[in-house]
Amino acid sequence: MPELSETRAAGSDPVAVDISERVASSNRQMLDVFFGVQRIVLEEFVFAGNELLDRTRTETHLFMEFISKTAGAHSVNGIQTMLQECGQHQIEFLRRDCERLFRHGQRMIDASLKLAAVRGQAGQN
Numbered sequence: 001m002p003e004l005s006e007t008r009a010a011g012s013d014p015v016a017v018d019i020s021e022r023v024a025s026s027n028r029q030m031l032d033v034f035f036g037v038q039r040i041v042l043e044e045f046v047f048a049g050n051e052l053l054d055r056t057r058t059e060t061h062l063f064m065e066f067i068s069k070t071a072g073a074h075s076v077n078g079i080q081t082m083l084q085e086c087g088q089h090q091i092e093f094l095r096r097d098c099e100r101l102f103r104h105g106q107r108m109i110d111a112s113l114k115l116a117a118v119r120g121q122a123g124q125n
Helices: 002-011 014-072 076-124
Strands: none
Touching: 014 076
16 A cells, blocks of 8 residues: 555656646647648648649630630731730739749748747747
């Protein structure tokens, strides 16, 4: 019986309780970071799929427009005008695409910083 009371006394030791609280806290922090990273990776997969679909749709539209304008051009001046218009559309598409990718990069940086901030705040507690 004295062994049982010694075990209970050791279980209520403040140092042991503090260590177990720290272990539990670090496990919770690790899970928070793990799930945060998992969420970010899944968002990236969804973004990549949507981006691929949108880009394919836009490129197909631009190509069909190019084909129809090529078929409608009947002179050298018509071909020159058609090339200028199609070039302008392609430049506009690239500008929109770069802006969209920039906004996505900014969202990813913000999400990563938020995850790091949550991790940093949890580490201070």
